Amino acid sequence: xxxxxxxxxxxxxxxxxxxxxxxxxxxxxxxxxxxxxxxxxxxxxxxxxxxxxxxxxxxxxxxxxxxxxxxxxxxxxxxxxxxxxxxxxxxxxxxxxxxxx
Numbered sequence: 091x092x093x094x095x096x097x098x099x100x101x102x103x104x105x106x107x108x109x110x111x112x113x114x115x116x117x118x119x120x121x122x123x124x125x126x127x128x129x130x131x132x133x134x135x136x137x138x139x140x141x142x143x144x145x146x147x148x149x150x151x152x153x154x155x156x157x158x159x160x161x162x163x164x165x166x167x168x169x170x171x172x173x174x175x176x177x178x179x180x181x182x183x184x185x186x187x188x189x190x191x
Contacts, residue, residue: 092156096149097121100156103171107163113170115188120175121153150179157182 095101099119106114161182164171173183 092159093152095156096153100153100160103157104160104163107160107167107169107171110167110169112168113172113189114164115172115174116183117174119173120178121150121180154180154182 092100092104099116099121103114103116157180161171171183172186174186174188176185178185
């Protein structure tokens with residue numbers, strides 16, 4: 091079981107696994123508020139409330155644990171999850187490129 095989910099990406103990914111999607115490609119799931127949020131500004135602190143960065147550092151550990159649990163479940167079902175964001179801070183999924191047959 092994963093936690094209560096600290097980002098909608100956890101739920102979207104688990105639904106894709108439950109539906110049997112294979113492969114699953116992750117894109118736009120960088121989850122890094124330091125590079126900006128919504129307006130994609132380098133100075134994200136303008137848009138994120140004070141204290142959110144410290145809070146996210148705590149949540150990041152739980153998010154990665156949730157991703158690891160979901161990936162283990164996907165592997166048991168023979169489902170491959172591929173992260174298209176090669177510089178993601180989390181290492182839960184294989185990093186790769188979109189394969190179009």
